[in-house]
Amino acid sequence: MKVPITIDGQMVQIDKGAPIIDAAKKAGVVIPTLCYHEALKPYGSCRLCMVEILLNKQRRLVTACNFPVEVGMEVFTDTAKVRHIRRMIIELLLARCPDVLSLHAMAKQMGIKSSRFKKQDSTECILCGLCVRFCEEVVGVSAIGLVSRGIDREVATPFKVASDVCIGCGSCTYICPTGCIEMVSDKKIPQMRIMKMGQHSLKACINEFQCETCPVGKEFFEDMRLVIAEFRNN
Amino acid sequence: MVFEKIDRILEEHEYKHSAVISIMQDVQGIENYLPEDTLRYISEKLELNLTRIFDIATFYKTFSLTPRGRHTIRVCSGTACHLGGAVKNLEQIQRTINIQEGETTDDRMFSLETVNCLGACALAPVMVIDEDYYDAVNPGKIEKILSPYRLEPEV
Structure with a gap:
């Protein structure tokens, strides 16, 4: 069922229950995001996609990536409140990761020169969880996860030892919005790929990337073949 | 097993x-x-x-991935207990059993933790060993509180 909503004054017809961000895309309104990816379930961790909505005569701020649209909803993506909160989030992220270029580019767009908060020890991870979710939902192996909580939260493998399920696909490297996961090869074993995040090593494949003989790899490749075949048929 | x-x-x-x-x-x-x-x-x-x-x-703080002692000492460091001298009590415990916060004694008898509030602020400063609460603790009472646990026979 399609429902009509307005985004910044534009009328859009969108499926009921779809997230606001889909409607915004339809209307051509750009909402900045860091933790959103079309292939994954919305997660709402970066909070950058905050928009103001008017629903049942009440105004409030919600995350556009996971808030479902409803009949008669009015969305505003560029109000003073929204700008204020996005600036705050970017400044906090900049304080956490002062060396990430993509964050600086975003800050520049919003007219922020520097963060007013004290800079932290350099890390490049913003804990958006994209790599973790991609590994779970798309690759289907869950080699990495988020561990601990609060200021200690980080991306790591279980028990922080080399993963025995990682297939070395490099998806986490590719999807990371800040580029904090690096793929390096082992000089001794040419096929060996290791994902590095700061001082952590996220993986070292036990099967030396002989995917044809690996049960996990085999399943994955068969799935991929099906997906590709389906894609071609359509 | x-x-x-x-x-x-x-x-x-x-x-x-x-x-x-x-x-x-x-x-x-x-x-x-x-x-x-x-x-x-x-x-x-x-x-x-x-x-x-x-x-x-x-x-979750409840879960521990490292071995813990038979008795867990939890020292409250919430506002009321902090003002009541929880820090001095903690230091006294650390001296008595020779471990720092978050550690376990070598004989695996005691583990030491601090918690942020036990909800017993009227009894400040509070410490809890396993399930037993001790109120109005001061450094002088520590040895007396700990000694019965040391003597407990192996289970």
């Missing part, structure tokens, strides 16, 4: 993914901490990602 007990706990909870926290609490009850092998075993039996289980085990 341990795995048999884990199996029984898993059966009690009907291998439900939603009960994973209760399962881990019960399993921790066996050895007072969660060894790596145990978590791997749970993950395998529940058919739940090890990353998810490790996330839970590191997220």
Whole structure:
């Protein structure tokens, strides 16, 4: 069922229950995001996609990536409140990761020169969880996860030892919005790929990337073949 | 032996993914901490990602991945207890049993933790050993409070 909503004054017809961000895309309104990816379930961790909505005569701020649209909803993506909160989030992220270029580019767009908060020890991870979710939902192996909580939260493998399920696909490297996961090869074993995040090593494949003989790899490749075949048929 | 007990706990909870926290609490009850092998075993039996289980085990303060002592000393460092001299009590405990906060004694008798509030602010400063609460603690009382636990025979 399609429902009509307005985004910044534009009328859009969108499926009921779809997230606001889909409607915004339809209307051509750009909402900045860091933790959103079309292939994954919305997660709402970066909070950058905050928009103001008017629903049942009440105004409030919600995350556009996971808030479902409803009949008669009015969305505003560029109000003073929204700008204020996005600036705050970017400044906090900049304080956490002062060396990430993509964050600086975003800050520049919003007219922020520097963060007013004290800079932290350099890390490049913003804990958006994209790599973790991609590994779970798309690759289907869950080699990495988020561990601990609060200021200690980080991306790591279980028990922080080399993963025995990682297939070395490099998806986490590719999807990371800040580029904090690096793929390096082992000089001794040419096929060996290791994902590095700061001082952590996220993986070292036990099967030396002989995917044809690996049960996990085999399943994955068969799935991929099906997906590709389906894609071609359509 | 341990795995048999884990199996029984898993059966009690009907291998439900939603009960994973209760399962881990019960399993921790066996050895007072969660060894790596145990978590791997749970993950395998529940058919739940090890990353998810490790996330839970590191997220909640109740779970410990390192061996803990037979008795856990929790010193409250909430506002009321802090003002009442919790820091001095903590220092006295550290001197008495020779460990720092978050550590376990070599004989695995005591583990020392601080907590943020025990909800017993009227009794400040409070400390808890296992399930026993001690109110209005001062450095002079520490030895007297700890000594009965040392004498307790092995179970």
